Amino acid sequence: MTISKKCLSERIIAFESAVRAGQLKMTDQRRAVYRAVAAVETHPTAEAVWRAVRRRQPDVSFATVYRNLGQLRDLGLILELRPKDGQVRFDANCGTHGHLVNLKTGAIRDVPLIGRPPRPRGIRTADIRHTVVIFYVAGE
Numbered sequence: 001m002t003i004s005k006k007c008l009s010e011r012i013i014a015f016e017s018a019v020r021a022g023q024l025k026m027t028d029q030r031r032a033v034y035r036a037v038a039a040v041e042t043h044p045t046a047e048a049v050w051r052a053v054r055r056r057q058p059d060v061s062f063a064t065v066y067r068n069l070g071q072l073r074d075l076g077l078i079l080e081l082r083p084k085d086g087q088v089r090f091d092a093n094c095g096t097h098g099h100l101v102n103l104k105t106g107a108i109r110d111v112p113l114i115g116r117p118p119r120p121r122g123i124r125t126a127d128i129r130h131t132v133v134i135f136y137v138a139g140e
């Protein structure tokens with residue numbers, strides 16, 4: 001499932017803003033990797049991102065895509081999720097939200113979260129990340 005053009009546009013603006021702030025060098029491949037994650041709500045695997053990027057850049061290697069995913073994750077521009085053993089999925093929705101994970105199909109959906117977790121003494125709010133994962137089994 002793809003996201004709205006408005007939401008994708010907002011994500012791309014935030015991404016390009018981070019680039020302009022000097023946090024990382026812009027390359028066509030990095031932009032394509034970010035766009036492949038940001039354009040969908042499916043929380044794609046690295047392989048799914050690679051397939052999406054190869055539609056426009058057929059020569060891009062899996063290693064390049066995977067390295068860029070790691071760099072974007074390290075900069076906080078995407079989230080890395082491990083909803084099940086051995087699975088790694090990526091998410092451009094960096095706002096506070098939880099995940100509904102269908103253990104039967106592997107589908108992941110965002111769910112809104114209200115409020116913030118308690119902040120331990122001496123830790124800045126900006127340094128806290130949390131997620132809630134709700135597992136269920138349904139469908140084919």
Ligand SMILES: [Zn+2]
Pocket residue numbers: 043091093097098099109110
């Ligand atoms: Zn998400």
